Amino acid sequence: MSADTIRKRIALYGGSFNPPHICHLLTVTYALECNFCDEVWLIPVFHHAFNKQSAPYEVRHALCEALLEPFADRAQVCDIERELGGVSRTIDTLEALQSRHPHCEFSLLMGSDLRAELPRWKESERLQKLARIIWIGRTGADPQPGDTIILPDVSSTHVRELLRSGRDAGAFVPARVLRKWEELGKPEM
DSSP, rough: TTTEEEEEEEEEEEEOOOOOOOOHHHHHHHHHTTTOOOOEEEEEOOSSTOOOSSSSHHOOOHHHHHHGGGGGGEEEEHHHHHHHOOSOOHHHEEEHHHHHOOTEEEEEEEEGGTTTTTGGGGTHHHHHHHSSSEEEEESOOOOOOOEEEEOOOOOHHHHHHHHHTTOOOTSSSSSHHHHHHHHHHHOOO
């Protein structure tokens, strides 16, 4: 196979990341270390399609950058949804990235808790044909045969509750992400 035909394998990992937590870190590590991809691109949602309220995009972007520090050039935060503007839809994001990066082969990292809502997504059947989905299981969600791994039951909702009440979230959020949150003035998540 010539160097011209080798396609870089990129796993896209989208979400609110409000805030990013240890299971997001474990997912990135798993995808990279178990050879599902060459790189992971975290894509913080710009405007959530289902109207979930989140911290400002810039805050979530900075926290995602802190989360990815250990991966150097193997993982990055991708601003495509901010560039596209408007409501974020996975199919639109994927098509824009495929157009901009025709030399890449894209897959999607998705938590098994999203499996039930996937049929409600814009053009979900076509989405599943355009990119392989790597399902990441989560304790508390019904495991499916396609789940590649089962991660602990950690949710951003629980982490936000801990942060709001001033309790320690260190068991669920990497220390560098908590430090960045503090540097940013502890914005409401």
